[in-house]
Every structure is written in C-alpha cells, then in structure tokens.
Amino acid sequence: MSERKRITQRDVAERAGVSTAVVSYVLNNGPRPTSLDVRERVSRAIQELDYHPNGFARGLRSRRAHTIGFVANDYNALDCFGSHYLSAILDALTAALKQQDNYLLMYPMPIGEDPEPLKRLLRSGRLDGVVVRVVQDPPATDGLIAMIVKAGLPSVIIERPASTQFGLRSVTYDDAAGAHAATRHLIGQGHRRIAHMVGDLRYATAQARLEGYRQALTEGGLEIDESLMGRTTWNMSQAVSETLRLLELRDPPTAIFAASDDLAIGALEALRAAGRSVPEDVAIIGFDDIPLAQEMTPPLTTIRIPLAEIGRRAAALLLDPIGAANTPVTTPVVLPVELIKRGSA
Amino acid sequence: MSERKRITQRDVAERAGVSTAVVSYVLNNGPRPTSLDVRERVSRAIQELDYHPNGFARGLRSRRAHTIGFVANDYNALDCFGSHYLSAILDALTAALKQQDNYLLMYPMPIGEDPEPLKRLLRSGRLDGVVVRVVQDPPATDGLIAMIVKAGLPSVIIERPASTQFGLRSVTYDDAAGAHAATRHLIGQGHRRIAHMVGDLRYATAQARLEGYRQALTEGGLEIDESLMGRTTWNMSQAVSETLRLLELRDPPTAIFAASDDLAIGALEALRAAGRSVPEDVAIIGFDDIPLAQEMTPPLTTIRIPLAEIGRRAAALLLDPIGAANTPVTTPVVLPVELIKRGSA
C-alpha cells in the first residue's frame, strides 16, 4: 500500500507560514477568528499537500468522536439487521447523521450475548452517542439498558421503550393504536367474527398488537375468542396453516387482522388456495405496509409505520444541541401509525 | 451525564504498582512478556477501577483502528441500505468482524454525491479497510473506486467488480450463470417461448441477468425476441402490466424468467388474475430466493444468492493476515448461485 509520507498539520503550517494553531482554527472555522489572507494561504497549502486531518488525534484532543453507535439487539446474530424495519430506519438515520458530519458505527448485539465487548466500546470514548434498537419490552432489556446508561453517553432507544427509571429518550411508534385502528376498521365494516394472526410473542411488538386487538374487540362489545387467534412466529407458512385452521372452525371468522404484512399475505394465499375471495368472503388487514402490500391482488389494507421518521428523530435527539445531553429528558416520542385503506378490507 | 473522573492507564499503573508500559503489555497480551504476578495485579486494578482504554489514544499510537468502513453506493440516499441483499450481507459481515474485535462504520454514498467527505473519512486514519458495495459496472464506478484505491486502504468490492486496472479484491456472485441456469432449466422443460422480466437496467445485475438469458436462448437454438422482454425498474406492478402485455401477444410465452423474485411474484399475481395457472399454463422462475419465495402458491422456483457468504468472505479478505494487504491481489472471488427447484417451473 502507498507509503507516502504522512502529511500532518505541521506540514501545512510550515508551508502556509503559520502556526499549527492557525491551521486548526481554519480547519474548524474557529474557535478563534482568522484573517482572510491566512485562511487562503492555509487552504491552498491543504490543497497542495492533499492534507487530511487525523481523526484519532482530533478525537483524543477534542473528545468529540463524530460517531454514533447503533446497537441492534435481536434474537440472533443473523437477524440483527435482517428486518426491513432496520433497513428503512438506517437509511434515514445515516443520511441525517452524515448531514452533520457524523458517522454510524454498527454494533449487532444478539440477545444473551456477553455484554463486556459492548461495554468496552461504550467506554472507549469512540462514540458521542448511542441508538439502541430493542425488540423486547422491559424488564427484559433492563440489563442492557442499565449498562448503556451507566456508560454516560447520550442515548436514544427506538422501536420499544425502556423502563422509565432509566430516563432514556425514546422514539417508538404506537403498535397498540395501530392494531386497535385495524380492528375497529373491521368492526366498522360490520364484522363480528374477527381473527388475529398473532406474531412471535417474544417480540414486544407482537404482544402490543395483540393487546390493541383485544382492546378494540372489548370496546366494540365483541367476545374475545381464543380460538380466533392464530399463533405464529412471524412465519408466513404458519399463517397459511393457521388460516386453514380458522376456516375449519364451526363459526369461522369473516375477517383477519394479521400482525404483519407477511402474515397477511400468507393468509391471503391460504384463502385463495381454499377458494375464498378477499374481501368478499374474508377481509384482511396487515401491519407494516411493506412495498409488496400494495402489489397484491387485492392490494392489502394495512397499517403504515413511519420508519424513516424514527431514524430522523433519533438522529435529531442525539445531534440537536437542544435535544441532546443539555436538556432533561423530554416526553417520549411516540409516532402515530396510519391506516392505509386498500382493497383487502 | 456522569462526570466521574476519567480513569486512565496511569491510574491503573499506580494502583498496581507498575509502570504504564506494563499495563499496556498486559492489556494487549504483548508485545513483551509479563510475569504472572504482575498480570494479576494489573488485572485486579483494572477491575477495581473499572478501567477502559481510550480508543482514540490507542488508534493514534498504534495506527490500528479496529474499524472497517462500509461504503454503500446506490441511486439515492434512501436506498443505500434498502435491499434485503444488504441486510443479509451486513448480518454476516458484522458478525464476522466482531469475532475479531472489529467494528463496521457505515457510509451511505448516493450515486452522484460529492466524494470529498468520503475522501476525508478514508484519509482520516479511522479505518483499517473498506468494503465497497456498488450496483453499477465499470467504468461507471471508476471515479469512486479510484479515489478509494488512492486512499491506500485494504479494500474489497462486493456484488459487482471494479475495473481490473485497480487490482481490487472482489467478492461477487455469478449473475449471468444464474440467469443462464434458470433459462436452460425452462428450455429443458420443453419451453420454446420464454419471456424475461427485465430489472432496472441501471443496475448491472439486471444487465447481467438479461445477458445470461440471451446467452442461454442462443445456445438452445431459440430465437431472441425483443417483444418477450418486459422492461421494469424492479417494480412489481410493472411486472404485472408487462405480464398482461405478454399474454396479449399473438404467440404468447409459456414461461417467464423474472430478474427478481419480486418481479416473479408480480407475474404470478398477474397470471392468477388472468385466470392462468402456474406452472401448467405458464411456468415462472425468479431470482434471489427471498423468504417469501417458498411461501407462494405454488412455491417459487428461483436462483439463490449466497448473501451471507459474501459478507463472510469480505470480512476474511480484510482481516486475514494472509488475505489482506500482505499478499498480492488473488483471483476474484465469484460465488456460485444455486437453482432452487420448487413448484412454479
């Protein structure tokens, strides 16, 4: 690899005929003013020498890392970035960070893994802040969160909240409200036997959606019937078999609210295979609004999650001088979800 | 935030009654030997003080960043991490890196964006190596690659290759061979009118799949018929309309090879809507083997891409002392894809 001599601030200073301090001032546009003349000479020297400041030296001195850590906590290593949720959030988050000249450092953290290495990173001074993505609700995440909070970095938790005792800023979305809206929509259409395709209950999001469903049923004066809840582990083929089971019931459902679009599509496939038409025989609502949703026949009615907004808010909370360490924890951000009415219900 | 006094190596040294040099030796398990007694004293002091070494000071001194950069080059900022390709690759890549105590720093690089900030990062000394993910073929990427190579870091390009002049290590998969295998499979089944649902031709992968398709047709002695190629921009609803168009042809196809599973699913939906059965009336093969593929009715025959293996290989090339900077560029790694026969063809 190229072994060209390392160009340092000192070289630039010499060439421009100024001190290293001035080079620093020009580079950082402060903290002290510089004359136009000097600025130009320094800039030219930087150009000519193709100088690039050393990030470690800068970080060591200034205690600013220009880096945010992303802790992705999920059930196993090969799932940490696996969901389309994360892709969408990361796109928005990294874009927002880059605008402010910050980078994102990925830290996959499979549930159950030794936390020591993460602790080392958090204490290494290499991070200005942390975004934590968890899939469980407290108290399951208390250990992890306690460690992160103890590291003393500005932190934001996204998707699920942490125990309030930690005073962590959070950006979540309203799972239960989404499930509630979906179910109410079905009730509003006159359905009385409404099934729920349940997600993997290890995921808090699945629990919340189940809860929203029950709530809406109760409010609608409908009976809660366990046999109408098809348990899955987010697995589409389970949705297929559960749907088939529902169809066998003595009093089968006329509508299905699925905890994810994947599950909804599974139900749709099953219904189609069984010769039922959607939404005439059975109505379907999904959750997530994945790109595929609008492409199905019929296009899927579903609940849209503002994923990009989650990423943007997380960035803002960490970078905004107003939202960051300075101010006390503001009220948790809970983003609204949106019912997207299409053809399936 | 907690303003506890910063614990440094010096504090540990004092408490353990040794010099800072020895603390360093213990911490790094070298480069010079230490006595068992000393090692224990130092370890205890580290524990008691809850000491964590400063990453920047370490990096500044040792010139090892323990960080790999990931440059994600795609058409717009909100797509850089958007594909399921990247999710799967990142899962494997970050897991492999972490095993060797390395982190991944994300750098989204929308096509057409100013390269200066990236150059700054590459020259900042904060990275030990770079993984570059591109979606175009040379010479479109020459500018970007030239800059990365000039930075002098060990680098690996994944998914698409770079111009050979750069001597960059690469981990790609065989798009054309996959398309070829898919098409040949259809020919082998007796199909003579085989359509191709083309992807977004701005993406090299779409071009390569198209090329593999043409190649197989030619080898099979079949005529190349432009009217059998349905152009899309990876957009499933375009696959729907193009399929409908194909059905209107005087001599319609009996099989469709789609450049992605998404497109294949679109074709499947369209066929279903038009009352044709798959694979009896029209056979379908996709590309990617997304999780959904096996859940469709009928399950999709498709081409599987070894995404996790791409991530693992990239990590190995960067971290292995044998594969990294030391050795000359080895032959490019081109991973084989696999035809997964299921129900749709």
Add this chain to the structure above:
DNA sequence: GTGAAAGCGCTAACAA
C-alpha cells in the same frame, strides 16, 4: 521482566 520517556497529531489555553 520492568521502568522512563518519547512521541502519535491534534486542540485550546496562555501569551503576545
């Protein structure tokens, strides 16, 4: 096997 000390390249306090 260990200690002392010289920097790595930068920022910012102190002087001017």
Add this chain to the structure above:
DNA sequence: TTGTTAGCGCTTTCAC
C-alpha cells in the same frame, strides 16, 4: 489576530 506549547491517553523504544 497570531504564535507557543502543554497535554489528550496510549504504545513502544531505549535503558536497565
């Protein structure tokens, strides 16, 4: 407005 210089916390050379 600018120069001088003391570190930031660590690794590693030189000395013992």
